[in-house]
Amino acid sequence: MKQEQWCVRVPVTEGEPTRRQLISDGILDISLRPARDGTDLLFPVTDPARATERWECVALPKAVPLPRHDLVGGIAIMQDDDPKEAEILLASRPSIHTVLYAETPVSGEYRTRKFRVLAGEQVTVTECTEYGMRLKVDLEAAYFSARLANERQRIVSLMEEGERVCDMFAGVGPFAVALAEKAAIVIAGDINPGAVLLMEENVRINHRHNVIPMLADALHLGDILAGDSFDRIIMNLPMSPVPFFATAVRLVRPGGTIHLYAMQEREGEYREMIEKYPCTIAEERQVRSYSPTQHHAVYDITRTG
Numbered sequence: 471m472k473q474e475q476w477c478v479r480v481p482v483t484e485g486e487p488t489r490r491q492l493i494s495d496g497i498l499d500i501s502l503r504p505a506r507d508g509t510d511l512l513f514p515v516t517d518p519a520r521a522t523e524r525w526e527c528v529a530l531p532k533a534v535p536l537p538r539h540d541l542v543g544g545i546a547i548m549q550d551d552d553p554k555e556a557e558i559l560l561a562s563r564p565s566i567h568t569v570l571y572a573e574t575p576v577s578g579e580y581r582t583r584k585f586r587v588l589a590g591e592q593v594t595v596t597e598c599t600e601y602g603m604r605l606k607v608d609l610e611a612a613y614f615s616a617r618l619a620n621e622r623q624r625i626v627s628l629m630e631e632g633e634r635v636c637d638m639f640a641g642v643g644p645f646a647v648a649l650a651e652k653a654a655i656v657i658a659g660d661i662n663p664g665a666v667l668l669m670e671e672n673v674r675i676n677h678r679h680n681v682i683p684m685l686a687d688a689l690h691l692g693d694i695l696a697g698d699s700f701d702r703i704i705m706n707l708p709m710s711p712v713p714f715f716a717t718a719v720r721l722v723r724p725g726g727t728i729h730l731y732a733m734q735e736r737e738g739e740y741r742e743m744i745e746k747y748p749c750t751i752a753e754e755r756q757v758r759s760y761s762p763t764q765h766h767a768v769y770d771i772t773r774t775g
């Protein structure tokens with residue numbers, strides 16, 4: 471659609487410096503495309519006093535603001551229950567196949583949510599990529615959050631080649647598969663059979679030959695893996711890690727590391743509990759903020775004795 475507007479005429483050779491000047495003066499009309507007339511360019515402006523003439527310019531399509539959402543592979547999870555906005559979101563990128571709304575918060579032993587499809591395909595399954603790793607997820611069947619992607623890479627960077635690793639709450643296997651790049655072996659347990667099935671698939675599609683997915687209650691890992699000891703333990707059950715910490719200490723070798731993830735309101739909240747064991751805290755860091763009062767923290771803990 472064409473629209474008449476005040477314009478500044480300049481030779482094409484002066485186009486770029488003029489465009490920059492008009493932007494810095496705050497008078498370039500960005501809703502219209504600059505026009506060409508022979509060897510001249512006409513920049514639409516909002517200030518008639520700076521214009522040389524009126525000219526017809528083509529209107530640019532307006533950028534549609536997208537509703538707030540999280541992306542996991544081809545699934546967008548919207549924060550509002552709004553099917554009309556969901557259709558806009560679905561149309562915004564060809565890679566989005568489904569738009570979901572979470573009907574419940576993350577809850578229960580499996581840390582899952584119930585979803586309703588607002589637009590697109592009736593599925594909760596998708597595949598995402600994280601630092602080259604492919605992950606098949608089913609957002610309703612098993613917990614998954616893409617927000618720990620950087621944290622997983624931090625742990626990989628701390629590792630030595632050939633470590634023995636145990637991931638006590640492995641979910642669909644994002645830590646296990648990522649850490650397997652450097653580890654000799656990763657034992658990866660979860661209590662949710664749906665998560666373990668997806669983890670097996672993720673191990674396979676990423677061609678890992680050193681991950682053992684295991685359907686197991688972490689409380690029993692001390693007995694299941696009796697006699698084994700590990701260089702590194704991942705404990706990512708941030709809402710309730712305390713009952714499992716004794717098992718983690720039992721599984722890690724002296725000098726080895728436990729990464730304990732915890733949801734906390736104040737810094738150092740878990741320090742006293744940790745220091746009841748033969749352990750020192752090498753580092754405590756905030757991974758991400760979770761709510762106005764809580765943040766997801768990680769304690770890097772060394773077993774001393």
Ligand SMILES: C[S@@+](CC[C@H](N)C(=O)[O-])C[C@H]1O[C@@H](n2cnc3c(N)ncnc32)[C@H](O)[C@@H]1O
Binds near residue numbers: 645659686689707
């Ligand atoms: C917060 S999720 C973390 C999953 C995964 N580590 C990740 O980063 O995506 C916690 C996982 O612990 C599992 N879980 C809960 N209680 C458990 C238990 N007693 N033993 C083993 N796994 C458990 C849940 O099924 C869930 O998959």
